[in-house]
Amino acid sequence: MSGDKKGLILEGGAMRGMFTCGVLDVFMENGITFDGAAGISAGAVFGCNYKSHQPGRALRYNKKYCRDPRYCSIRSLITTGDLYGADFCYNELPRRLDPFDRDTFKNDPMEFYIGATDVKTGNAVFHLCDTMGKRDMLWMRASASMPLVSRTVRVDGYELLDGGIVNSVPYSFMERRGYNRNVIILTQPSGFTKSPANMLPFRLLLKAYPKVVEAMSVRHEMYNRQMEEIDRREASGESLVIRPAESLGISRTENDPSELERVYDIGRAEAKKRLQEVRDFLQR
Secondary structure, three states: OOOOEEEEEEOOOHHHHHHHHHHHHHHHHOOOOOOEEEEEOHHHHHHHHHHOOOOOHHHHHHHHHOOOOOOEOHHHHHHHOOOEOHHHHHHHHHHHHOOOOHHHHHHOOOEEEEEEEEOOOOEEEEEEEOOOOHHHHHHHHHHOOOOOOOOOEEEOOEEEEEHHHOOOOOHHHHHHOOEEEEEEEOOOOOOOOOOOOOOHHHHHHOOOOHHHHHHHHOHHHHHHHHHHHHHHHHHHOOEEEEOOOOOOOOOOOOOOHHHHHHHHHHHHHHHHHHHHHHHHHHHO
């Protein structure tokens, strides 16, 4: 339909995001484009490669560095306060070890939003990335800063943590911006429901941020409600949803390269199977 804005919406899920990487690489290889995208946590840090036109990059660097203690380790958590090393992940890796193509990212017209959680208010906040310079990288880090194993990130007057705490799948955010033809990539299978979290660690370690503790106590309700709403959008044809057929069975902090590639390949296979359906949905 004339005037439709086509959106790409990316759930997080830590290393379940390798499924998303597989889907997005098939999209890139087949010329599937969108007017805008919004990602949360892993959906943001892996999905940005879509705007920089770098298929294979996310899988490549994750396989190469997943066992590097600078990338993700208890040692990093103890010495820096971040399970995923901030300087390594958001400076050394994208600038030197596996360069992120900032020029292509800046020149591609697709809008790219990322979401994080304001720890003082417990609200979702979003940022439009345009250069992938230092400021955008801070927002990327904030979006993927998992509670309990990450420091809060200060940027633009906010103090932030993982966007998935209060908004796991930002379809409503995109709809409010006029994106009315959306492809939503999820990392859990149909029918998955989130259970309540064990709140004791959050109450102990995040007592300085009562709004985050409150949000974590009802996060399962938020997530399950979003899944119900996405199911309704899928059934009505408003949105097209791509997700794994069954649980991916991968650890959030998986460091086995073969497991990362296994989940990536599942994403590729699902995208290839749905490719014509995606084309038809975006062109109708």
